[in-house]
Amino acid sequence: MKLGIVQYESRVSHRESLESLRSLLAAHRVEAELILLPEYADLSPRLGRRLAEEAKPLEENPFLAGLVGLASEHGAVIVAGVVERSGGCLYSTVASVDASGRISRLYRKRLLFDALGYRESSIFCRGTEPPRLLELQAMRVAPLVCYELRFPEAAREAAFRGATVIAYVAAWYPGPGKEEQLRFLAQSRASENTVYVAVADQSAPGFTGRSMVVDPRGVVVLDAGPWPGYVEAQLSPAALREAREGLPVLTQSRGLWRWLYEAQCGEDQGGSHAVD
DSSP: OEEEEEEOOOOSSHHHHHHHHHHHHHTSOOOOSEEEOOTTSSSOGGGGGGHHHHOBOGGGOHHHHHHHHHHHHHTOEEEEEEEEEETTEEEEEEEEEOTTOOEEEEEEOOSOOEETTEEGGGTOOOOOSOOOOEEETTEEEEEEEGGGGGOHHHHHHHHHTTOSEEEEEEOOOOOTTHHHHHHHHHHHHHHHHTOEEEEEEOOTTTSOOOOEEEOTTSOEEEEOOSSSEEEEEEOOHHHHHHHHHHOOHHHHHHHHHHHHHHHHHHHHHTTSOOOO
């Protein structure tokens, strides 16, 4: 499967963000079967609480409607992080759009960025379901979102459920050591689960950029640099099988996770606390 990543900084309206995306794709030869866009691909996170005024339900989102034409033009599935309004909640949502015009919700971010002086939960509600797997060209893609890259458990859950590619949509803010953290976290999630990891990030100057693809052995095979652009990488099922045969860490770790789960359940039965 050929994967494309678009790295750009979204704007304050759906229309402006869509125009930025169209311009970037028009400047490149697109051969990918799957195109990955960043978190907040439709609306800039700098809107803050004003996101509530601009956000739409998925079926009414003009940015996603615009992606239908791009998916058809390039014969690709497009996966994007968008701001979704549903009832009284906003969600950081990952949606897919295919060439037939079908728009599907794949995931709502569960682990919100309440760290480093920021409180994402003051704006967004938490998702409650694991990501749906998108099956494409013999690969099974699980989407996760930005801050969730810091949690090995989220990636391991996706790998246990059959993911061979974990695709992170991100708006990774810059700061001391943040580029290095993005890189080594992506490499860690790939190597410890023997999966491909793809990160589509918003670009500099507002964000770090450095969108990347990491192979199942933890080697960075593609780095987009800091600035807006479009890049592609080939993902190989054969390379994935070879990595898993040589390093069966995913299979070997199942027993440990089962032991940890049973130990936790044993504590619960003892009355220490309840688990959902």
